[in-house]
Amino acid sequence: MMDATRTDRLAEDWHERAYDLTRGIAAYAASPLIEGLARVVARHPEAEIANAFNHKQVACKMWARDKLFESCGGRFGRVWVLGGWYGVLPAMFFDDARFDMDMIESIDIDPDVAAIAETLNRSAGERFKALTSDMYALDYAAAKPDLVINSSCEHIADVRGWLDILPEGTRVLLQSNDYFSEPSHINCVASLTAFEEMAALREVRFSGELPTKNYTRFMLIGTV
Numbered sequence: 001m002m003d004a005t006r007t008d009r010l011a012e013d014w015h016e017r018a019y020d021l022t023r024g025i026a027a028y029a030a031s032p033l034i035e036g037l038a039r040v041v042a043r044h045p046e047a048e049i050a051n052a053f054n055h056k057q058v059a060c061k062m063w064a065r066d067k068l069f070e071s072c073g074g075r076f077g078r079v080w081v082l083g084g085w086y087g088v089l090p091a092m093f094f095d096d097a098r099f100d101m102d103m104i105e106s107i108d109i110d111p112d113v114a115a116i117a118e119t120l121n122r123s124a125g126e127r128f129k130a131l132t133s134d135m136y137a138l139d140y141a142a143a144k145p146d147l148v149i150n151s152s153c154e155h156i157a158d159v160r161g162w163l164d165i166l167p168e169g170t171r172v173l174l175q176s177n178d179y180f181s182e183p184s185h186i187n188c189v190a191s192l193t194a195f196e197e198m199a200a201l202r203e204v205r206f207s208g209e210l211p212t213k214n215y216t217r218f219m220l221i222g223t224v
């Protein structure tokens with residue numbers, strides 16, 4: 001069995017190596033997004049950034065970008081990403097030349113994540129902001145976001161109740177999944193049809209599913 005000091009030292013070594021590696025990849029790829037990941041590794045060692053940027057999370061968000069572009073194009077005014085966690089999706093939009101978004105605000109109820117999202121998206125400057133709020137408490141009619149993204153529908157109790165707060169005609173991109181065994185998932189759906197029925201969007205521009213090893217992710221793009 002390893003003693004605690006040795007375990008701590010190994011964790012510290014791993015952390016330094018992860019920082020060196022992400023900085024190296026950022027330099028090689030000339031990527032502001034990877035530079036942002038390196039900054040998060042350095043400044044927020046407590047953040048679960050490896051989880052937020054694992055290959056499955058990245059695949060789901062690349063899928064979101066592709067289908068959004070195909071169904072609505074790439075030009076947007078104010079974009080709200082709700083349940084935005086560490087701001088990975090905004091970072092991926094800023095990294096994608098197909099998209100021209102005036103401003104992306106990542107909004108999450110957890111007060112610990114805003115600083116991490118700001119660190120990740122620092123290169124976007126004034127075009128990115130991370131805010132702490134409950135998505136049920138936002139004034140959508142006053143802010144008039146051009147697009148509302150919620151890729152955390154499995155984390156909120158009443159998806160249709162939340163959609164009812166949005167003004168009619170608001171464009172939305174929604175993701176959920178059937179990963180029932182994850183304890184923080186309080187509202188998974190068993191199928192794409194169940195998700196369509198739950199959301200009951202007025203207009204659907206895209207509806208589809210992305211199978212991954214342990215679960216299937218569902219996505220709807222349309223208007224409320």
Ligand SMILES: C[S@@+](CC[C@H](N)C(=O)[O-])C[C@H]1O[C@@H](n2cnc3c(N)ncnc32)[C@H](O)[C@@H]1O
Nearest residue numbers: 083085107108109110133134135136151152155
């Ligand atoms: C695990 S994360 C994101 C998962 C999702 N697969 C993704 O990457 O987009 C879910 C986030 O939703 C946030 N969240 C849960 N309920 C919320 C609410 N009512 N308002 C805003 N954020 C909320 C949590 O704090 C958490 O950061």
